[in-house]
Amino acid sequence: MASERKATADPARSLAILWRTREPTSRSAGPGLSVDRVVRAAIDIADAEGLDALTMRRVGEALGVGTMSVYTYVPGKAELVAVMIDTAYGEMPRPAVEGDWRARLERIARDNLALYQRHPWMLRAETTRPVLGPHLIAKYDYELAAIVDIGLSDVEMDAVLTLVLGHVKSAARAASEVVDLERETGMTDGQWWQSHAPWLETFMTAGSYPTASRVGTAAGEQHGGAYGPEYAFEFGLQRVLDGISVVVAERAARR
Amino acid sequence: MASERKATADPARSLAILWRTREPTSRSAGPGLSVDRVVRAAIDIADAEGLDALTMRRVGEALGVGTMSVYTYVPGKAELVAVMIDTAYGEMPRPAVEGDWRARLERIARDNLALYQRHPWMLRAETTRPVLGPHLIAKYDYELAAIVDIGLSDVEMDAVLTLVLGHVKSAARAASEVVDLERETGMTDGQWWQSHAPWLETFMTAGSYPTASRVGTAAGEQHGGAYGPEYAFEFGLQRVLDGISVVVAERAARR
DNA sequence: CAACGCGGGCGTACGACGTACGCCGCGCGG
DNA sequence: CCGCGCGGCGTACGTCGTACGCCCGCGTTG
Numbered sequence: 001m002a003s004e005r006k007a008t009a010d011p012a013r014s015l016a017i018l019w020r021t022r023e024p025t026s027r028s029a030g031p032g033l034s035v036d037r038v039v040r041a042a043i044d045i046a047d048a049e050g051l052d053a054l055t056m057r058r059v060g061e062a063l064g065v066g067t068m069s070v071y072t073y074v075p076g077k078a079e080l081v082a083v084m085i086d087t088a089y090g091e092m093p094r095p096a097v098e099g100d101w102r103a104r105l106e107r108i109a110r111d112n113l114a115l116y117q118r119h120p121w122m123l124r125a126e127t128t129r130p131v132l133g134p135h136l137i138a139k140y141d142y143e144l145a146a147i148v149d150i151g152l153s154d155v156e157m158d159a160v161l162t163l164v165l166g167h168v169k170s171a172a173r174a175a176s177e178v179v180d181l182e183r184e185t186g187m188t189d190g191q192w193w194q195s196h197a198p199w200l201e202t203f204m205t206a207g208s209y210p211t212a213s214r215v216g217t218a219a220g221e222q223h224g225g226a227y228g229p230e231y232a233f234e235f236g237l238q239r240v241l242d243g244i245s246v247v248v249a250e251r252a253a254r255r
Numbered sequence: 256m257a258s259e260r261k262a263t264a265d266p267a268r269s270l271a272i273l274w275r276t277r278e279p280t281s282r283s284a285g286p287g288l289s290v291d292r293v294v295r296a297a298i299d300i301a302d303a304e305g306l307d308a309l310t311m312r313r314v315g316e317a318l319g320v321g322t323m324s325v326y327t328y329v330p331g332k333a334e335l336v337a338v339m340i341d342t343a344y345g346e347m348p349r350p351a352v353e354g355d356w357r358a359r360l361e362r363i364a365r366d367n368l369a370l371y372q373r374h375p376w377m378l379r380a381e382t383t384r385p386v387l388g389p390h391l392i393a394k395y396d397y398e399l400a401a402i403v404d405i406g407l408s409d410v411e412m413d414a415v416l417t418l419v420l421g422h423v424k425s426a427a428r429a430a431s432e433v434v435d436l437e438r439e440t441g442m443t444d445g446q447w448w449q450s451h452a453p454w455l456e457t458f459m460t461a462g463s464y465p466t467a468s469r470v471g472t473a474a475g476e477q478h479g480g481a482y483g484p485e486y487a488f489e490f491g492l493q494r495v496l497d498g499i500s501v502v503v504a505e506r507a508a509r510r
Numbered sequence: 511c512a513a514c515g516c517g518g519g520c521g522t523a524c525g526a527c528g529t530a531c532g533c534c535g536c537g538c539g540g
Numbered sequence: 541c542c543g544c545g546c547g548g549c550g551t552a553c554g555t556c557g558t559a560c561g562c563c564c565g566c567g568t569t570g
Contacts, residue, residue: 015451019458033518056557066520068558077557127379129432132451137459141467148466154473156490163491166425167418174417177384196270200387203274207389211403212396218409235411236418243498288547311528321549323529332528 013075014082018133033063035073039083046084046121050180054081054121081125086133088119094142101248102241104146105160109168109237116172120180123173151251160244167236175229189228193220268330269337273388288318290328294338301339301376305435309336309376336380341388343374349397356503357496359401360415364423364492371427375435378428406506415499422491430484444483448475 017035041062046054056077060067074080092115097104116123130136140161147157178189185192197220204213219228272290296317301309311332315322329335347370352359371378385391395416402412433444440447452475459468477483 015454055555057555060520068521069519071558072518072520124382127428127432129436132455134458134462137455137462137464137467137471140471141464144466144470154470155477155486158470158474158477159487159490160494162425162429162487163422163494166491167421170417170421170425173382177382181384196387199270200392203389204392207392209392209396211399212392215399215409215413216392216395219413231410232414232417235414236421239415239418239498239502240495241498242501243494243496246497246501247494310526312526315549323550324548326529327547327549 014079014131015133017074017079017083018086018131033065033069033073035083037063038070038073039080039087042080043084043087043119047119051121051124082131082133085122085125086131086135088115088122089133089139090135092139094138097146101147101150102245105164105241105244106237108143108146109164112165112168113172113233116169116176120172120176123169123176126169150248151255152247156247163244164237164240167240168233171229171233171236174232178229269334269386270388272329272334272338273341273386288320288324288328290338292318293325293328294335294342297335298339298342298374302374306376306379337386337388340377340380341386341390343370343377344388344394345390347394349393352401356402356405357500360419360496360499361492363398363401364419367420367423368427368488371424371431375427375431378424378431381424405503406510407502411502418499419492419495422495423488426484426488426491429487433484 020035038059042054042059045058045062056070057067059080060070063070070080074083092111099107143161143165144157147160152160181192182188187195197217200216201213204216275290293314297309297314300313300317311325312322314335315325318325325335329338347366354362398416398420399412402415407415436447437443442450452472455471456468459471474483477486
């Protein structure tokens with residue numbers, strides 16, 4: 001029974017904590033712990049040292065508390081991560097929407113990219129189904145507001161958001177990998193590429209992949225220049241927005 | 256020293272195995288193990304039971320061999336996964352390219368989606384930097400061939416592929432989550448949605464998110480109909496291709 | 511004012527996991 | 541016929557998440 005409850009958080013349990021169904025423990029009300037303090041400590045750890053460093057023992061340590069005390073406020077690690085994610089969503093800026101839909105969507109994409117840059121662990125934690133916390137819903141509502149009036153159906157609006165945010169996540173993931181691979185290997189991505197390039201070149205030409213070799217080198221040089229991931233993000237974003245504008249224009253013409 | 260070698264595979268080590276620098280052990284040449292047998296067994300396990308079930312002990316078991324014997328052929332788990340990934344790429348179909356670039360790209364996207372459906376564990380394993388194995392390079396070359404002649408620069412071609420494949424991966428991930436969440440909870444996604452909908456409705460309206468509520472419900476009904484992820488994939492793919500065609504047309508006009 | 515019980519806090523322990531280390535015993539080169 | 545190199549692996553260590561049950565101090569109640 002305990003074996004199948006592993007990677008995924010128990011939805012019901014998570015929801016209860018996410019929406020703070022439990023009243024704040026009126027017990028001592030002193031400097032005791034709380035869900036928020038636990039979550040904040042956990043986010044700090046994950047921000048600073050990555051998701052692998054996020055350990056229940058470590059969270060307890062950071063709070064000056066025994067490991068098992070953490071379980072008083074959070075049913076398990078999966079649920080803790082779920083609350084961490086929702087909390088991170090909560091700290092995103094939500095200024096009043098400005099400009100046309102394209103500018104608004106672009107702004108949303110950049111805000112999301114910034115979020116992932118600030119909390120790279122989210123990219124690895126969000127593998128499971130998004131947990132429907134209050135802040136995620138607020139975010140969803142806010143982002144929908146940017147495109148409610150451009151003539152798309154409800155389902156299409158959801159798909160547009162999924163598409164844009166999916167692209168942001170992909171790009172953020174690529175960028176994040178570069179960063180923490182540099183930290184792990186102590187080598188710049190460019191250095192790594194350069195040191196392995198001739199070696200790979202041998203295999204590529206041996207296997208006679210001239211196209212892959214040429215394009216790969218060109219792309220590799222971009223990466224060496226350290227703005228490779230950003231380029232992929234920008235290029236992809238413009239393409240996605242272009243693609244969306246095609247449907248939008250089509251809908252506008254039809255009416 | 257052992258602590259930092261965790262999630263990521265040692266590139267040099269991986270490459271050596273990926274390209275089979277080691278000669279096939281000429282020892283007994285009998286029914287002994289081999290890198291390929293190990294990898295095949297590992298893929299079978301991951302396909303059937305997911306990445307969490309992929310354990311070094313389990314691989315040894317499947318091969319009728321002690322756990323540590325696996326380490327004779329593979330330096331560690333990270334490297335094993337790297338070879339698994341490259342092997343999976345190797346089994347993709349690569350028919351001669353047909354049709355215009357859009358049809359070709361679309362075909363590529365669908366082939367990649369099928370790959371992820373056959374090997375869902377790849378979606379969780381590929382978090383790290385792609386390992387430059389022979390089959391990945393062959394795949395890259397094959398996919399580049401679909402767009403070499405449409406007037407884009409080398410860097411743009413790489414970005415186009417990154418964009419399309421990123422979308423495929425996002426969509427595949429969403430679909431995969433639905434599937435194995437159903438397996439874990441024993442509940443259809445629609446059932447889960449339906450059972451939690453009224454509850455969420457309460458919070459959404461309480462927080463006054465009418466848009467999120469309406470659109471979320473519409474999207475949720477799609478999901479309940481079990482073709483939600485597919486719709487997101489199709490919609491997004493067409494948008495992405497539309498977006499690419501804008502640049503392609505622009506380049507063609509300029510020349 | 512005293513007894514109680516409840517719930518935060520936590521020490522210990524268990525069963526996973528990846529893998530370092532060092533021992534076997536077989537089969538081939540000398 | 542000897543020896544040694546290497547495939548194979550048993551054991552053990554350090555890590556993780558977390559189940560379980562104990563303690564103790566407080567708020568409530570008689």
